[in-house]
Amino acid sequence: QVQLVESGGGLVQPGGSLRLSCSGSGFSFSDYAMSWYRETPGKGREFVAHITSGDGHTKYAHFVKGRFTISRDNAKNTVYLQINGLLPEDTAVYYCEAIRGALNAWGQGTLVTVSS
Numbered sequence: 001q002v003q004l005v006e007s008g009g010g011l012v013q014p015g016g017s018l019r020l021s022c023s024g025s026g027f028s029f030s031d032y033a034m035s036w037y038r039e040t041p042g043k044g045r046e047f048v049a050h051i052t053s054g055d056g057h058t059k060y061a062h063f064v065k066g067r068f069t070i071s072r073d074n075a076k077n078t079v080y081l082q083i084n085g086l087l088p089e090d091t092a093v094y095y096c097e098a099i100r101g102a103l104n105a106w107g108q109g110t111l112v113t114v115s116s
Helices: none
Strands: 003-007 008-011 018-025 031-041 044-051 058-059 068-073 080-082 092-099 104-105 109-112
Touching: 003 092, 003 104, 008 080, 018 031, 018 092, 018 109, 031 068, 031 080, 044 068, 058 068, 080 092
Parallel strands: 008 109
Antiparallel strands: 003 018, 018 080, 031 044, 031 092, 044 058, 068 080, 092 104, 092 109
16 A cells, blocks of 8 residues: 655754655655645644656745755655754654645654754
């Protein structure tokens, strides 16, 4: 069955960096667009970044401001989210989503905590 597994979260100091990974299985990964979302108790789930299946075109939320980079390696069935210059307000559970038409699937999330 379709499975997405996020990893790479953890505790990091403000200004630090993390690379989140999302590995997919059970579906044709290269045919799916991939997105990252994040969720906090106060804001709910919000869009972070998106990468298309074909040409790898990317789109970002307004708050990213050049700090986040989404990329994918179809040979490894993996999408990445590089986050630099982490801020306390980036603290959230980060989820990846696979999308193809009306089909979509979510991972279980990985927690990122930004604190000194």
